[in-house]
Amino acid sequence: MLLAVFVYLPLAQNLAFSTQEWDIYSGTSEFVGLENYEKLLGDAVFWSALANNGLYALLSIAFQVAGALVLAAMIESLRSMRWRKALRAIYFVPSAISLTVAGLLFYFIYEPNLGMLNHLLEAVGLGALTQPWLGQESTAMVGIIAMSQWQGFGYSTLLFAVAIQRIPSELYEAAAIDGIGPVRRFLHVTVPLVREMTGLMVIVTISGAFQVFNEVMVMTSGGPNNSTQVLATWLYRSGFVRNDFGYAAAIATVIFVVTLIVALGQLWYTKRRRVDF
Template sequence: MYSTFHKWRGSLWLAPAVLVLAAFVYLPLAQNFGYSTQRSDIFTGASEFIGMRNFEVLLNDPIFWRSLFNNILYAIVSVICQVGGALVVAAGVESVRSSRLRNALRVTYFIPSAISITVAGLLFYFIYEPNIGILNSALTAIGLEQWAQPWLGQQSTAMLSIIVMSQWQGFGYTALLFTVAIQRIPTELFEAAQLDGIGPIRRFITITVPLVRQMSGLLTIVTISGAFQVFNEVMVMTSGGPSNSTQVLGTWLYRNGFVRNDFGYAAAIATVIFIVTLGIGLFQLWYTRKRKVEL
């Protein structure tokens, strides 16, 4: 009996965590898929089973595809700025000889990440304000008034304006993680390369980039996954407008579920978000295991 208890002791310790996950993660996921096969009214509780009809409507919904495109655009720009750009900045800061200046630069680029995304959205909302906003005022002051425009009020610039704000807010966090990864590289490698007459750009390409590859891969996957869960930025700045040009999957889900009272269709959108993020997560696990085998 003791041996049996000893054999299952680990499972008993894991049981509470498994039960919590089952109650608050897996059960809601299963319920969400069930809701996606229904036409539901969240206020009266009435529901009607309609099978895969919500997914058929979703595939023919131009705003859904627009939302998916915005998420993909958001992911591409985020990878370029928050992974590629942050790596360049982190490497540049770490090459500064003065420790005081390095610390000051780290604090400077990390401060936006300490600001709430809601506060950052409101801040940029006023920066983009067409009449008294800082951006248009600055353009007018330097003689570029022809560039001044309602940044959040027209379809051609609204989504990119939101993305710019988001990159500003999230850039410092990834740069700080790259800083930690760069600090783990043996300094002897940089010193040897410098003695061999290798310039800073080549040192960055041949030493820094390969040796922070694992961190780069992890941050790329995390950044892409986060790009498909964007919500606050859009809701604070445009609420999906103008003319649904800045809708993302999260805001389109919210509008259908809690504004249009079409909870079944909202659940179908949530299922798509889950499938996308699950795929990214599985790729992350595969990539991590592959890197461990290679190392």
């Protein structure tokens, strides 16, 4: 019952509202059919936001799935338990920081005049590479995504480390006896046996990439010139800044459809790719 009231009813209402034009001041509304969805098709910022979500997903898969898996394998291959524990903790620490705090932290790191990054580049003789990282369209989105990778990388690594620990050590010992090197052990033992976790991480990563909001709002609010808008921030701006709540509801429907597809994929994947030892 609670699920129906707090999840399904709002979703159904959102779908209904996306077919209306609302005036929050007078409380009046007008049925406009699919007009808000037609408007989506011709809205350049919507498509740019969708592309930014896509870029976010791609880079997150590269760093937080592929990169995290490699790092987890390297950490778990260390002989020293003490080092393994220490490294897991070190990489996990950024994940314990809230996205809002991390976003603010990186905002100041990227600040063009006072920020640490530009000062660091100048200190090592790379002054030519200094940029107003969040202040220009060409680097702002990548800057935000980089912060997000820093923040989420350790968490993914920890999950992969747990998955690797579940692999029976006899398999690695047998491979070593057969003279198989660490790279091939990773490719032929680790990767296949953590595929369940990998699949799950890919799906969670894509789903998360289409729900990004906090870091963008904190670091750029979608600017400059809407270059860092993602679907959730464009939804927010359409509703709360442009007073176009019907259109915001249409964007929300798109986000819902995308995340629903990914969630269904997750269900399907976890049923089919279960790994048993």
